[in-house]
Every structure is written in structure tokens, then in C-alpha cells.
Amino acid sequence: MHCPRDRSQGKPVKLLTLKSLLAPPALEQLNPQETYQFCESADCPVVYFSTVGDTFT
Numbered sequence: 001m002h003c004p005r006d007r008s009q010g011k012p013v014k015l016l017t018l019k020s021l022l023a024p025p026a027l028e029q030l031n032p033q034e035t036y037q038f039c040e041s042a043d044c045p046v047v048y049f050s051t052v053g054d055t056f057t
């Protein structure tokens, strides 16, 4: 799974981890059925993204 913005390889991140990191407005967009990944690129505005293309900056 690659970042929808810069196409770098994402790292799988657990939903539980995301929940502890995201602020409430972003939390409401989380879908428990979805798989989320972390974009490691420092130049990329995207921090987390889902397999359906939702992004968190």
C-alpha cells in the first residue's frame, strides 16, 4: 500500500495507535473496517492514509 500523495511505501498502523494520536475531528473520520498506513516521507503532507484513499495530515 502506497501513499496516495507521494507514492512512498506506507507502514501499517493499528487503529488503536491512530486513535491515540489523532485529534477528535479526525477521529470521527476513522472507519474501524479500514486498514490504515503511515507515510514516512518527511516531505509529504500526508501522515496517515487508508486503503480507500482517506488521508490525515
Ligand SMILES: [Zn+2]
Pocket (backbone or CB within 6 Å): 003, 004, 005, 006, 007, 008, 039, 040, 041, 044, 045, 046
Ligand atoms: Zn506520503
